[in-house]
Amino acid sequence: DGGITQSPKYLFRKEGQNVTLSCEQNLNHDAMYWYRQDPGQGLRLIYYSQIVNDFQKGDIAEGYSVSREKKESFPLTVTSAQKNPTAFYLCASSTLAGVLVTQYFGPGTRLTVL
Amino acid sequence: KNEVEQSPQNLTAQEGEFITINCSYSVGISALHWLQQHPGGGIVSLFMLSSGKKKHGRLIATINIQEKHSSLHITASHPRDSAVYICAVGLKTSYDKVIFGPGTSLSVIP
Numbered sequence: 724d725g726g727i728t729q730s731p732k733y734l735f736r737k738e739g740q741n742v743t744l745s746c747e748q749n750l751n752h753d754a755m756y757w758y759r760q761d762p763g764q765g766l767r768l769i770y771y772s773q774i775v776n777d778f779q780k781g782d783i784a785e786g787y788s789v790s791r792e793k794k795e796s797f798p799l800t801v802t803s804a805q806k807n808p809t810a811f812y813l814c815a816s817s818t819l820a821g822v823l824v825t826q827y828f829g830p831g832t833r834l835t836v837l
Numbered sequence: 838k839n840e841v842e843q844s845p846q847n848l849t850a851q852e853g854e855f856i857t858i859n860c861s862y863s864v865g866i867s868a869l870h871w872l873q874q875h876p877g878g879g880i881v882s883l884f885m886l887s888s889g890k891k892k893h894g895r896l897i898a899t900i901n902i903q904e905k906h907s908s909l910h911i912t913a914s915h916p917r918d919s920a921v922y923i924c925a926v927g928l929k930t931s932y933d934k935v936i937f938g939p940g941t942s943l944s945v946i947p
Contacts, residue, residue: 758937765841765923765937773933811878822867822927822935823887828880 726750727829729814734834736801736808744799744832746814752827754820755797759783760811760831769812772797773820801834809836840864841938843924849944856911858941860924863905867927871898871909874921874940883909883922914945 727748736742748755754773758766768781772791786805791797797816801808811833815826844859860869871883884891884898886907891898895914900907911918924938 763939765839765925765939767937768935771933813878813880815880820933822933823885825870825882825885826935827882828872831878831880833878 727814727816727827729829729832731832732830734832736834736836738836739803741800741802744812746797746829747795748816749795750816750827752816752818754817756815756826757789757799758813758815760813766813769799771820808834810834841924841926841936843938843941845941847942849946850914852915852945852947854914856914856943858909858922860907860938861905862926864926865929867929869900869907870925872923872925874923916945916947919944
């Protein structure tokens with residue numbers, strides 16, 4: 724079955740530690756995205772990538788980093804510079820970047836900083 | 838003022854009721870998306886529309902570009918429809934900017 728997987732489902736981190744969230748897709752999509760969701764707020768874009776070895780900052784990129792070494796994978800690192808990292812993180816992909824395409828979402832990772 | 842607003846914020850309905858969720862936006866858009874987020878967190882795209890109306894099963898989405906308003910209707914609601922429904926707009930001035938609404942939490946009671 725084609726789809727997007729994110730791991731782990733739940734993640735706990737101590738303050739001051741970096742942590743990497745995994746996102747893998749087997750849909751052969753060129754574009755991938757990372758969003759952050761906080762209670763009562765809409766999804767906010769952290770980073771997106773239109774093609775391998777290329778990515779752009781979204782609206783709230785500070786304290787985060789990404790890589791896109793393979794088409795299938797788009798890991799997100801939450802660094803210690805992110806002041807309020809506790810949130811629900813969603814990865815998505817689409818055939819190409821743009822507002823006229825449907826994005827397919829992963830199941831999400833809930834990060835809690837202790 | 839948020840660029841994308843939804844109403845109501847929370848909605849409780851009895852099984853079988855007709856449900857309407859509203860989305861209004863204040864920016865020029867190329868397309869509007871309706872998404873469904875299940876209690877576990879996963880999100881599914883329901884509709885993408887830029888004009889008129891679309892129907893899929895018991896779900897109907899409409900958009901009025903002049904009034905900058907869209908509605909999502911659910912006919913003969915069922916407890917499995919319980920989820921958060923999210924409206925998102927793709928900006929007309931930007932190739933890849935999508936703004937998400939805060940979501941409407943729907944609970945359908947048997």
